[in-house]
Amino acid sequence: MTSADVARESGVSRTTVSYVLNDRTDVVLTDATRQRVIATAARLGYTPSAAARALRSGRSDLVLCVLPNWTFGPAIDRLIEHLSTALAAHGLSVLVHIRHGDRPLDELWRAVTPCAVLGLSPFAEADAKAMRQAGIAVVGTTLDDDPRPDVFAVPQTSIGALQADHLVERGHRVLAYAAPDDDRLAAFADRRLAGVRHACARHGLPAPHVTTVDLDVASACDAVRAWREQGVTGVAAYNDEVALAVLAGLRAACLDVPDEVAVVGVDDIPAARVATPALTTVWQAIDAQATYLTAAVLAALRLAEPPPPQSCDVFHLVPRAST
Amino acid sequence: MTSADVARESGVSRTTVSYVLNDRTDVVLTDATRQRVIATAARLGYTPSAAARALRSGRSDLVLCVLPNWTFGPAIDRLIEHLSTALAAHGLSVLVHIRHGDRPLDELWRAVTPCAVLGLSPFAEADAKAMRQAGIAVVGTTLDDDPRPDVFAVPQTSIGALQADHLVERGHRVLAYAAPDDDRLAAFADRRLAGVRHACARHGLPAPHVTTVDLDVASACDAVRAWREQGVTGVAAYNDEVALAVLAGLRAACLDVPDEVAVVGVDDIPAARVATPALTTVWQAIDAQATYLTAAVLAALRLAEPPPPQSCDVFHLVPRAST
């Protein structure tokens, strides 16, 4: 089933079929011809060969979304869903690739020949350059603020700052940071910790006590006891899972939450809401992020204007009983 | 950077380059020539054009993995990671696509021209047929037992049965099933419930009381009260999130776990271990599943023998304090 079939069946040339199906308004064709070709193509169930098209034009309708190797949260899931839907409206299909190990990225994008690559974790500069040279639209991600329109900024420091500010507002003066026991998360954890640290300095408080907390009660209990000896009363956890472990540790150590120690997480996972006490957490406006990302991809493809600068307002604190 | 460049630089024809780079052992070439071509290709950083290759051969090195629209758990995440690594050893790249809405699948696979499509939720028969006709290796999934080697069976009923058997073993005679409030999960929830139902019948117990439980305390509390009036003492929850909500409901209703009511979940998410009381749950042997899937894909591509029949032993009960 090729464009030649559609041409023969419609009584026109392949050229005309191509013009019609690609909606080339700059070339003059009778409406009757257009209708006929479209109808024939539909009747025959014709789909242009993506391989041939990619070979010819050097690009495809595929958007490659490269994910880092950290655990998917429901957030990423929803982000991709939004993105897929929005880009589908422009005839683009989103394909997700989960990066693992240090296998070279170029093998992949060369194999896919996407029109755009969207990295949800930072790219190596060499990779980004190579892709751009190959004519691929590149949208990268940074964990910090970044004004460039082709960079998606998820300012992790803001998350940490939000957590710390909230604890300070609740009257806590000695804070701790509960870090995750997972190397893949280190880059994120470090940025969030930097946010907590910065906020402490801003409020004239001592630097936060940093402890790695495994996702089990014993580890959390140890951490809690150490913190108590240091006078800690407020804990910012890397995410809700770590925060729930901390809550369990506090329970095991018979400490009252939030009167003796307050805890704040990040993500607002379902378990946070039904924890005892319900967990205060930071919620991300995934929809707003997805909208920005979509606009950034379309702009990089010159299919739309550059997106308006990203709103800083993508994080919200959800106060609950744990603080 | 094309194969012509490599040919010129190596002083051979494009034919020879193609033979060497595709490891055609059936054609006789001097070792010296092979070495030279390989070295030149490496030096020039040559990567064959996937588009041209796909156009020529009608297939690519891409394996398209189609995911359903339900929330990713860490399980899916790890499954894909295993799969990607194993298939990469055969020169195949895994690309993930998350299906949403009812957008037609054929648009996607025609655009990607993968050599294989792996569905992690069941395919429509028409879709599977169309893909096979296009020469694509298809590996499907079913929620039930299935002996076919090109079908990945995740017998959801076994999960429900495992939960129910455990509760019965702990002495419970009146069971409830806590269903999720998410349409996308209905197919899974129904199969798991069928497993619980079947187990109850097998043990000569009344059918389980089925209640939808939202992920909040109020909803869970209502469900718990209703169950108590029906004499329920054992609850099988769709997954750990629902189970944690049930635990919260029981706490709100001042019922003791496990003495008055026992709860068992599915997935073993991190929060399950640190819940109060720690949540009994069902754990899936993702590694075994990934190994089977890999073998199934390779077999469908005729790159390996059909995999041995799937072990039924992919689920394990993790007993903790909640039962």
Added chain:
DNA sequence: CTGAAAGCGCTTACAG
């Protein structure tokens, strides 16, 4: 042992 040539299906200058 190696090379010239055809052809995969498409798009697009160019010539009617």
Added chain:
DNA sequence: CTGAAAGCGCTTACAG
């Protein structure tokens, strides 16, 4: 308004 032809980069019979 429409068609014949070139060419994207590859693989593979076929002819030396």
